[in-house]
Amino acid sequence: MSNTTNASAERRLKHLGIVLPRSPAPLGAYVEAVHTGHLLFLSGTLPVEAGVPKFLGRIGAELSVEDGRRATRQATLNALAIAKEHLGSLDRVTRVVRLGISLATTPEFREHPKVADAASELMVSVFGADKTSTRLVFGMASLPVGVCVVLESIFEIGN
Numbered sequence: 001m002s003n004t005t006n007a008s009a010e011r012r013l014k015h016l017g018i019v020l021p022r023s024p025a026p027l028g029a030y031v032e033a034v035h036t037g038h039l040l041f042l043s044g045t046l047p048v049e050a051g052v053p054k055f056l057g058r059i060g061a062e063l064s065v066e067d068g069r070r071a072t073r074q075a076t077l078n079a080l081a082i083a084k085e086h087l088g089s090l091d092r093v094t095r096v097v098r099l100g101i102s103l104a105t106t107p108e109f110r111e112h113p114k115v116a117d118a119a120s121e122l123m124v125s126v127f128g129a130d131k132t133s134t135r136l137v138f139g140m141a142s143l144p145v146g147v148c149v150v151l152e153s154i155f156e157i158g159n
Contacts, residue, residue, distance in 0.1 A: 009090035009126050016125060020081040024048045027145060033086040039097065040157050042082055044150040047074035056146040060109035063148050068103060068115035075151040076119045080126065083155060093155045096123045096133035100152035105139040112137045119151055
């Protein structure tokens with residue numbers, strides 16, 4: 001497929017060669033997704049692979065910017081898997097409304113946008129530039145189970 005501009009999210013995933021992981025199980029007493037009205041809210045998504053938290057540590061200390069980008073991409077893939085499981089198809093997403101990205105960093109770290117771009121870039125690749133979200137990025141002293149990133153996602157949903 002040479003032109004993916006008007007392709008559906010599911011077709012874009014296939015074109016990109018992306019196979020979504022299994023939807024990760026919650027690591028606490030919460031639900032992964034809440035669908036209300038035309039919005040789907042996802043709980044904080046971690047860089048978990050096969051049920052195991054990955055990319056432990058702080059960006060700028062134990063982890064590099066590239067490690068942070070890989071962790072953010074994994075958290076984003078997990079968010080997409082959760083959304084697909086909840087909705088049945090990512091083609092129901094009409095817009096990525098908001099990405100909230102919390103990063104465990106050293107106090108001196110200043111490259112938050114470079115790390116967070118991994119989530120934004122993947123969402124644009126899957127849904128298209130016309131469905132780009134707003135974004136908020138925070139640096140934190142620590143995050144759950146020692147991971148370096150937690151991703152919050154809000155999607156607008158059509159029928």
